[in-house]
Amino acid sequence: MQPFTTLTGNVAPLDRANVDTDQIIPKQFLKRIERTGFGQFLFFDWRFLPDGSPDPAFELNQPIRQGASILLARRNFGCGSSREHAPWALADYGFRSVIAPTFADIFFNNCFQNGMVPVKLDESDVEELFRRAAAAEAAGQAYRLTVDLQNCLVHDDGGFSRSFPVDSFRRHCLLEGLDNIDLSLKHVDQITAWENAHGLASLKGGAT
Amino acid sequence: MPAPRTLLDKIWDDHLVCSPDGEQPLIYIDRHLVHEVTSAQAFEGLRVAGRRVRRPEATFATPDHNIPTTDRSLPIADPISKQQIDTLRANCREFGIRLFDLGDADQGIVHVIGPELGITQPGMTIVCGDSHTATHGALGALAFGIGTSEVEHVLAAQTLRQSKPKSFEVRVEGELYPGVTAKDLVLYIIGRLTTEGGAGYVIEYTGPCIRRLGMEERMTVCNMSIEAGARAGMIAPDRITFDYLRGRDLVPKDFDRAVARWETLPSDAGARYDRSETFSGGDVVPQVTWGTNPAQVVGVDATVPDPASMTDPSDRSSAARALEYMGLQAGTPIAAIPIDRVFIGSCTNSRIEDLRAAASVVRGHQVASRVRAMVVPGSGRVKRQAEAEGLDRVFTAAGFEWREAGCSMCLGMNPDTLAPGERCASTSNRNFEGRQGKGGRTHLVSPAMAAAAAVTGHFTDIRQWRYH
Numbered sequence: 085m086q087p088f089t090t091l092t093g094n095v096a097p098l099d100r101a102n103v104d105t106d107q108i109i110p111k112q113f114l115k116r117i118e119r120t121g122f123g124q125f126l127f128f129d130w131r132f133l134p135d136g137s138p139d140p141a142f143e144l145n146q147p148i149r150q151g152a153s154i155l156l157a158r159r160n161f162g163c164g165s166s167r168e169h170a171p172w173a174l175a176d177y178g179f180r181s182v183i184a185p186t187f188a189d190i191f192f193n194n195c196f197q198n199g200m201v202p203v204k205l206d207e208s209d210v211e212e213l214f215r216r217a218a219a220a221e222a223a224g225q226a227y228r229l230t231v232d233l234q235n236c237l238v239h240d241d242g243g244f245s246r247s248f249p250v251d252s253f254r255r256h257c258l259l260e261g262l263d264n265i266d267l268s269l270k271h272v273d274q275i276t277a278w279e280n281a282h283g284l285a286s287l288k289g290g291a292t
Numbered sequence: 293m294p295a296p297r298t299l300l301d302k303i304w305d306d307h308l309v310c311s312p313d314g315e316q317p318l319i320y321i322d323r324h325l326v327h328e329v330t331s332a333q334a335f336e337g338l339r340v341a342g343r344r345v346r347r348p349e350a351t352f353a354t355p356d357h358n359i360p361t362t363d364r365s366l367p368i369a370d371p372i373s374k375q376q377i378d379t380l381r382a383n384c385r386e387f388g389i390r391l392f393d394l395g396d397a398d399q400g401i402v403h404v405i406g407p408e409l410g411i412t413q414p415g416m417t418i419v420c421g422d423s424h425t426a427t428h429g430a431l432g433a434l435a436f437g438i439g440t441s442e443v444e445h446v447l448a449a450q451t452l453r454q455s456k457p458k459s460f461e462v463r464v465e466g467e468l469y470p471g472v473t474a475k476d477l478v479l480y481i482i483g484r485l486t487t488e489g490g491a492g493y494v495i496e497y498t499g500p501c502i503r504r505l506g507m508e509e510r511m512t513v514c515n516m517s518i519e520a521g522a523r524a525g526m527i528a529p530d531r532i533t534f535d536y537l538r539g540r541d542l543v544p545k546d547f548d549r550a551v552a553r554w555e556t557l558p559s560d561a562g563a564r565y566d567r568s569e570t571f572s573g574g575d576v577v578p579q580v581t582w583g584t585n586p587a588q589v590v591g592v593d594a595t596v597p598d599p600a601s602m603t604d605p606s607d608r609s610s611a612a613r614a615l616e617y618m619g620l621q622a623g624t625p626i627a628a629i630p631i632d633r634v635f636i637g638s639c640t641n642s643r644i645e646d647l648r649a650a651a652s653v654v655r656g657h658q659v660a661s662r663v664r665a666m667v668v669p670g671s672g673r674v675k676r677q678a679e680a681e682g683l684d685r686v687f688t689a690a691g692f693e694w695r696e697a698g699c700s701m702c703l704g705m706n707p708d709t710l711a712p713g714e715r716c717a718s719t720s721n722r723n724f725e726g727r728q729g730k731g732g733r734t735h736l737v738s739p740a741m742a743a744a745a746a747v748t749g750h751f752t753d754i755r756q757w758r759y760h
């Protein structure tokens with residue numbers, strides 16, 4: 085997995101709550117059997133008009149937001165289906181971090197498996213970021229933020245700085261880009277012991 | 293005296309493999325259910341890393357999301373769908389996993405066949421790359437959805453990294469009035485908890501109203517826990533659970549001994565939950581969603597709410613956006629909303645009890661001329677049972693289409709979709725924008741309410757239905 089330490093990038097504000105994974109990546113694109121190539125379908129039904137051209141009214145289609153790597157959204161981001169295609173699509177499009185007041189549990193987990201940092205901030209701080217982004221864009225500039233996983237901090241150049249919560253083990257895995265399965269299989273003796281204690285030894289299939 | 297424990301505590305303690313310093317705990321996974329849409333990349337990951345499936349015999353697969361529900365003898369028309377299903381077949385063969393394939397008598401929606409075949413049992417940990425895995429909690433299991441990377445992890449290590457979730461008791465007192473169903477109850481609860489009220493929690497549904505529910509109804513309730521943000525919902529096993537399981541294909545041989553073990557699972561008296569809410573079953577009327585998330589719901593006797601009356605700015609803007617998408621005006625009586633389509637199916641409401649309820653409404657009536665209605669049974673077994681009872685003829689005589697088992701129009705990955713602007717009374721679980729087809733408008737209801745709407749052409753209070 086790609087490690088994540090510190091990211092400085094442009095922010096794309098998406099002023100919507102309850103953005104569900106059906107919107108992030110609609111079902112017609114879940115038939116692919118690869119992990120890659122989903123970025124072109126990100127937010128497909130919002131992003132494109134029926135004739136296939138980009139919808140100029142959609143937030144992410146604003147020219148100033150092209151190339152953004154940090155998505156800023158409202159409450160309950162990533163709710164709904166467990167599809168990991170959602171973080172795959174966000175990452176493939178270029179996002180490495182999503183900032184929101186709250187996230188749905190499964191989406192939140194899935195981010196960490198894909199080198200992305202979900203940043204939970206207080207609603208008032210998210211509001212402040214929306215304000216700052218709007219001000220920067222009104223002045224013709226993309227708003228820039230830094231997500232510093234080493235120090236669990238989000239900050240800009242204009243005095244905004246907040247720490248965000250992150251589980252220390254997940255942080256460690258992301259900083260180092262560790263393979264979660266390798267890490268777990270280090271405990272294979274304990275897994276086997278659990279199986280033996282629960283009478284599963286005779287049932288066990290392939291050894292790992 | 294050991295401290296009293298909840299059902300969740302007991303299952304958690306029993307499945308904790310290790311909790312190494314500085315790491316998230318590893319918990320053992322008893323059953324892993326696999327479907328075609330969220331597994332291909334996980335198997336590919338195993339292959340690339342040269343890993344095997346640790347316990348193929350604890351892993352069960354079925355294609356459900358992406359399959360046609362019309363004539364099964366025909367080849368799948370969409371080449372990409374076909375490739376995904378062929379990939380599942382090849383992976384199951386390569387890794388030695390039992391597959392309930394298309395054409396197999398026991399194929400069906402993964403959350404319908406798990407309990408039906410006795411794969412799902414009380415006290416187990418169960419995962420699947422699907423958020424409605426919460427369904428299996430109805431039998432007293434800890435069951436939740438995971439992403440594809442976690443699917444790969446479970447395949448390889450039969451365990452999962454998990455921090456212990458918080459516990460949330462949703463207690464329901466009293467009982468439901470006739471015509472009010474488990475679907476109405478859970479929609480009502482979601483409406484009050486909001487779509488994120490359960491985030492970070494496992495919900496345990498308790499109380500006399502829950503205890504009275506049959507097994508299928510309990511599955512409907514637990515199924516939709518995720519729509520309140522909770523990864524899992526569970527109901528302590530009791531006589532109803534054991535009677536449901538007895539005699540099913542994959543339950544323990546020594547069933548009575550298993551029951552004795554399962555009887556120790558219910559939460560101890562005095563066990564503490566991190567959060568508790570109490571509702572009254574008697575407060576619930578038949579529910580209809582009006583918006584684009586399941587918490588945007590009201591009683592069938594109410595009107596479409598006015599966003600301007602909402603205090604929270606985020607609720608207000610969501611509601612305004614939802615009404616625009618749904619093509620609805622604030623103040624319109626719910627019962628005055630005409631519909632174009634009816635879908636009875638999905639892992640929420642496609643079991644035999646659901647079909648019986650819908651058929652009893654439909655019997656002797658005709659589907660309204662402007663409505664196209666379909667019934668998609670949850671599994672091959674449900675379909676055969678319904679046909680043995682003559683329910684299929686009740687539906688087809690009334691003008692419903694009677695289909696093969698699958699997810700179908702719950703998410704419209706197969707050819708069953710809504711056209712833009714079409715309005716559907718659906719027994720599924722998500723009314724998100726575009727869920728049943730781009731521009732499609734979904735209203736979530738119970739099977740009886742969906743059946744009544746099919747007949748009248750608009751939402752109709754089932755409590756006033758004239759049964760034939």
Ligand code: SF4
Pocket residue numbers: 356357401402403422424638639640698699702703720721
């Ligand atoms: S029926 Fe719908 S919600 Fe259930 S598993 Fe299938 S697609 Fe998911």
